[in-house]
Amino acid sequence: MNDFLPDTAPGFDQPIAVLKHCHGRIRKQLATLERLLSHLPEHGADEQARQAAGAVLKYFEKAAHLHHDDEEQDLIPMLRAVAQGEDAATLQALAPIILQDHKEMDALWQDLHEQLTAIADGSANVLSSTNVQRFVQRYTAHMEREESTMAPMAMRLFTPEQMTQLGTAMQRRRGIGEDAPAPSIGDAVADLRKDYGQASLNEDDVLDDPMLQFTRWFEQALKAQVNEPNAMNVATVDSNGRPSSRIVLVKQFDERGFTWYTNYDSRKAQELRANPYAALLFFWSELERQVRIEGRVETTSAEESDKYFHSRPLKSRLSAIASQQSAPIENRAALERNYEAVAATAGDAPARPDNWGGFRLVPERIEFWQGRRSRFHDRIVYERQEDGSWARQRLQP
């Protein structure tokens, strides 16, 4: 490690200073390269030239890549997660340029690598001045770009926790602390820490009707292209008071509630028959948002279930008919046989089986949660009143 960052380097508790220090080291190597250009015609690949070529090779073969990885894998993604408004726009324009620079600098380095290797082992003394100049110019412009925008942005936006996170990632990349025992998976999980700060949620921002508020957030989730925006967790409780949960896809939401489709003999359906209260949870991590919904569950009408069933692709309809959801079966082959048997007889417009249809949760309580800095999140909860109206209040994080 000390080969890349001498003892005088700032500590990893100041990761941005470390990155700037790396730029200092790069500038020194670039100056050595330029000196080598004028040295070689006069002295050939003498001891001094061989050493200089070796030092430049060593630096750009390893340390420079670590530095690029710091930016690509940590600094830029972390900035993307916190930058807003003008910063976000600057970053959106800048990040692709930085990544492109890295690629092109790597390509330029490949051109130099072979010549420097030959100089370092004393077998040749040719160094292309055009390649050196291109490499030096590209790196210099690149570093200036980073120093004038990304570094100050990180200094302004990162919390102390985020600085620690960045410094730790950079340290790990350099294998620092390799002698220390590897952290257990438990410690690694405990160390996973992401600070939120994309947006806020105020009493004045939210709509009076939580279903409209949900619609607004859902549309924003669609627009942000979050992964499976309609996937929600459904928690049910059995007749012994024991909870269980699973993901399903919400297929409809409106003033009547939230609807999903499933098998009426499944575990969740049995639990809902014993206890018709359930809790739904949407987590849109890309937007640092969750929505918690609680209420009583009813079945959808046969007409509604038919309509949705017939809108599904044929193979999904056949699967729904063939699967006794939640019941054990000996193996996959048996499952496939059941499907084939259904497919052979059902035709291309099979009727919806009686044991398949929709559930609708009629909400009594809906909470909107927006992640904020340092775990000081925003929570606004709506509760249905006896007269059918909604009352809302803020909850502590």
Ligand SMILES: Cc1cc2nc3c(=O)[nH]c(=O)nc-3n(C[C@H](O)[C@H](O)[C@H](O)COP(=O)(O)O)c2cc1C
């Ligand atoms: C992304 C995703 C979407 C799912 N969507 C549904 C669904 O809409 N309906 C459903 O019955 N199961 C769905 N499942 C499967 C359920 O999670 C679960 O395995 C199944 O409903 C059986 O649950 P149960 O035994 O508790 O009744 C989905 C699973 C995932 C991961």
